[in-house]
Amino acid sequence: MSIPVTVIGGFLGSGKTTLVNRILAASPARTAVLVNDFGEINVDFDLVKAGDDLTFELSGGCICCSMAEGVGPAIKSALKTNPETILIEASGVGEPRRIAEFALLDPALRLDMIVTLANATALDRQIRDPLIGDTVARQFDGADLIVLNHADAARPDALTKAHDILRRLAPGRRVIETVEADLPLDLLTATSHAIFAAGPLEDDTDHGSIYGRDRFESDTPIPVETLEAMLQALPQSVLRLKGWVLLSEEPEVMLLQYVAGRWSLVPAPDAPRLTRLVSIASDPDFTIAESLKTQAFSAS
């Protein structure tokens, strides 16, 4: 019997991991999860709440661009664990339909659905951005369901605009507004697939050359004021920053999530006493170390 595969895509920070964890929490099925993070440190591997033996990592690249190398072997490894279903979290700069094609080609698999999330607070800006606009737009190609997430943080006019954009990019497709990707999970089964009506795929893009990726690891504690000053001063080119921060004060280790100008810090008592951060920016010269150093100097 073929194993159903759900592909979850959406731009950086749109809420893919949040949705994966929601599905895992609600579903009794034995679910293997393939996570493709953008950085050398696969933060999502630790944040996805499937057992470690059911989580498969596709780190350091973009699975939409290196299909043959990345996805195939990961799916093979996942199948060895006898899952009842497979969830694939695409990279935030990936095209979910490229991944879904694996499920269409492999007789062991059956495509259940492509779900693409959008960040209602940022979609308009992202689509108009000359560097990332095309990538964001292509993520809706072939999506069976579009989840307009971060609805709590979006102004009413931003929500209206986001719906207009989605109507234009994905006419006729179902769009559901959510907060923290909270949606009725029975929506996650498609009877027909938009991917069959999508146009031809464009040539692979080398996302590595469009985006600047950085990682930062250190065991030197960071004063919370330095961290907050750094976050406040981050340029708009920083699309995503996430990972763990070792602070000088209690609680010592915090999980940092920075998405399009907003951030959260949550105590992470079980994480190692280290700072481990990854970032992705449209400015290839952005570095986390430099950004922290600038704030540390201005504080002293």
Ligand SMILES: Nc1nc2c(ncn2[C@@H]2O[C@H](COP(=O)(O)OP(=O)(O)OP(=O)(O)O)[C@@H](O)[C@H]2O)c(=O)[nH]1
């Ligand atoms: N305010 C608000 N925050 C949200 C919502 N959904 C997710 N978040 C937060 O946004 C951050 C990013 O969410 P993730 O689920 O990690 O997003 P992602 O798409 O997996 O991110 P990448 O894998 O880095 O592309 C986290 O701090 C989430 O808790 C939402 O609807 N509203």
